[in-house]
Amino acid sequence: MAGMNVPFRWDLVTPDQLGSLLDDVAIPEVRYLADLAECAGKVLARGGNGDLVFVGRSLDSMFDLLGGALEGTDHTLARLPLSFLHPDDHTRPEVLRAREILTELGITPASLARRTRPVTFVDVVSSGRTFLSLFTLLDDWIAEEREPWPVIRLKIRFVGVTRRTETSPNTRRWKEEHAEWTRRLPAASVVNVSLHTFAWSYFGDHQQKVTRHFPSHRWVDGPPETRRDDRTRKALAEAVHLVELGRTKEVRRRIARAIDGEPALAEPWLRALRSQLG
Structure with a gap:
């Protein structure tokens, strides 16, 4: 995980560090669980x-649900808790700090060129601005370091979680709006997964988060202090509960069932993971 350059977040898979923080906080209701598990499987x-x-x-x-569900497998998860502006709006000091944070995650032009498994960036997507900013950041860095783009383009992927809507031939999708950069990657490297509109809106617009917002103008000054007020503690209780749910057979099977029918199930890695999940 990224270190001191980003807002602190508790390790909820091994949560001994929580102490008595949640002693008087009720276990929250998770009405979106079925939708989240299905989307996570996809x-x-x-x-x-x-x-x-x-x-x-x-x-x-x-991230929390899969943290519990993937425990004991060889699949790793990480967070890049940065809020991006349009790529042209980032200052040079902000870009350098973002590179430091990516380096803490083991993501550099040199490491991308030499890694065996790709890095897959995941986020909710509306306009696609965040992915554009992240791709531009990586692309400029790769060019500066003179690492081989034909190799690296096979090592980065983007999964956009979109709001589930009625399909229409007139619908213009975010990948079409960003064709200039998405076409530089293999078609299978920029994909969508739809999520029920209630859950999508809750996660993207309304849910109280454990960590504070971290926009680019704060990157250089460093992350804000972690809050421990009632709202944050309730958010933390929700996150801890999701990790616990992810460990259960029922949720692991929900995630596994969502994988059924996916074209990638023909590949050995996904069949093995499907088997591990139940």
Whole structure:
């Protein structure tokens, strides 16, 4: 995980450090569990056997659920809790700090060129601005370091979690809006997974998060202090509960069932993961 350059978040898979923080906090109701588990299974299947990196804070609940469900497997998860502006709006000091944070995650041009498994970035997507900013950051860095783009383009993937809507031939999708950069990657490296509109809106717009917002103008100054107020503690209780739910047979089987029917199930890595999940 990223270190001191990003807002602190408790390790909820091994939560001994929580102490008495949640002693008087009720276990929250998780009405979105079925939708989240299904979406998480699709993200795994379409992630190309990559190491999943969750961008921003919107999908922290998926990170927590999978943190429990994937325990004991060789699949790793990480968070990149940065909020991005349009790529042209980032200052040079902000770009350098973002590179430091990516380096803490083991993501550099040199490491991308030499890794065996891809890095798969995951985020909720509306306009696709965040993915554009992240791709531009990586692309400029790769060019500066003179690492081989033909190799690296096979090592980075993007999974956009979109709001589930009625399909229409007139619907313009975010990948079409960003064709200039998405076409530089293999078609299978930029994919979507839809999520029920209630859950999508809750995660993207309304859910109280454990960590505070971290926009680019704060990157250089360093992360804000962690809050321990009632709202944050309730959010923390929800996150801990999701990790525990992810460990259960019922939820692991829900995730596994969501993988069924995915084209990637023909590949050995996904069949093995499907078997591990139940």
